[in-house]
Structure formats: structure tokens, C-alpha cells
Amino acid sequence: MTATTETTTTAPEALHAPVIDWFDGCARDLPWRRPEAGAWGVMVSEFMLQQTPVNRVLPVYEQWMTRWPRPANLADEAPGEAVRAWGRLGYPRRALRLHAAAVAIQERHNGDVPRRHAQLLALPGIGEYTAAAVASFAYGQRHPVLDTNVRRVYARAISGTEFPPGATTAAERRIARELLPDDDDTAARWAAASMELGALVCTSRNPSCHACPIAQQCAWRQAGSPAYEGPPRRGQTYAGTDRQVRGRLLAVLREADGPVPQAALDQVWDEPVQRARALDGLVSDGLVEPLADGVYRLPGA
């Protein structure tokens, strides 16, 4: 058989050097990439960066690392303090999980962020991506790091499509595995570089192909940059959803010094059934703690 598969069209080695060289010259100077960040700094940044843009994470990251420079410091706090300090980053369950992860690190790993992928994966709030990212960025290990940026880079450069599938597929994992450099240090470098390429150059909309170090080898460009034909990528409506109500409710709790009476929460949304459902949801998620007499507060705060 002489059939050419999509992954053998271009030798992996032909991609590594250009992308890593580009990264060496163009990488952003982000605080969690500096040596002093340590594994804990990398882990905190990864939690915050799950679905939240870098620019919004920056100031909150600095506050967190100043206040809680080690996992033990966060573990000693009430979970509600983590939720409060999370500010407006969104998806506040991440704050709760990061706090829980700090507690687990204290209990199971003597206060040090574990090195092994399986141990990282076992921590709350850490999935396939974050485990690989921490192991790779903090400890220089060799793991396929498949985030939304890398998936888009591979979709274009390797598969020749404008966008990756809705959910990560086995085919994508295979590509990531086959592209992974053999050497640990190069693999870690490649992971960071390919992510950065997706974040800065191979962006979702209006990619800067003129500035791309592998534009000449890009399967999507070679195919004439065909428009995306797959199923419509899910748009997330927000206005009027429980999520919006939850956000407003939690904002009130976050900004209050202490417990808040029901009446104050009632003002954020006029529809009582949805309002009650949202509040119940927050309570069952552990983001809000009901006290006696219809008073609420952030958990343990």
C-alpha cells in the first residue's frame, strides 16, 4: 500500500523545529512560565485558564499567588474564600475544586503538587488536559497536551480542516501521540509552543497565516483554506439561563462581607421559580451555604 495517511503527509520533525524556534522568539512572558512560579503556580494558572482568557486571569493569578504561595496556604482557608477571591473569572466551581485539590495535595502528597500524571488526574478539577499540562510545563515530562489551541493547529496543519471536531476524538489523540517528540525536554517545549501558536497565530477567527512558521506545510492552506463544513459548533446562549441567575446570586455573596439575607438575593432576579432553582443549585454544588433564618453565605466563610 502506498496510501498516504494524514499524519505521514508531513514528517513530525519538520514541524517541531520551526514551531519551537518561533516560540523562542515570540512567546509571551507570562508569570506562570517563569521558574519562580513552580508547580503550584502552573497548576493555579491552569485552573484559571480553563475557559477564561489570559488577560483576565493575569491579575487574579497574581493575587492568588501572593495570598496563597503554597497549596497548604489555600488548604487552610475556608472554601468560600477561594470562591470570593476567584472574582469574576467565571465558572466558580473551579475555585472550589482548586481549593479541594489543595486540601488533597496537603493530605496525600505532603503539600507538594504531585509529579505523576495519574496522581494529578486523581485531584478534583484536573482532567486529561490539565494533568498533562502540569506534568509537562511544571515537570518537563513528555505528555500529549491536547487543548483547544493545539487541536485547532492539528486540524489545520495536519488534517486540513478549519476546525477540529466538537469533542476530542481518538484520531486526534493518535495525531498528538505521533507528533510528540521523543525527548522529554523537546516534548515539553513542543507542547507549550504548539499551544502558543494556536493562541497567537492559528486563531479561531482570522488566523495570521502570514506569521505562521509552518504555513508552507499546512494541509488546510494547501487545500485552499476550505470553509468549515462540519456540524454547527454549539453556541451557548446565556441570557435568561440558570447560569446567568447563578452568576448574579453568587456575585452578591462574593461582594458581601458576611452572610446575606434572602431578601437581598431575591432582588437579582424577578422570576421566583427560576431564582429558587438557581439558588438550590448553588447550594447543592457547595458554592453557597444556607444558614438558619433564610440567610446565606459563601461556604465556610
Added chain:
DNA sequence: TAGACGTGGGG
């Protein structure tokens, strides 16, 4: 395995 889960900036 879809769907839930916040928030705000840019085109």
C-alpha cells in the same frame, strides 16, 4: 455523551 457550567472582550 451531550449538556451544564460564568464572564467579558472583540469582530
Added chain:
DNA sequence: TCCCCAAGTCT
């Protein structure tokens, strides 16, 4: 204005 999207995880 409206729509899309941003270093995912969990159920």
C-alpha cells in the same frame, strides 16, 4: 447589537 469564543471538567 449580536454572535463567537477563551489553556476544560464533570455527570
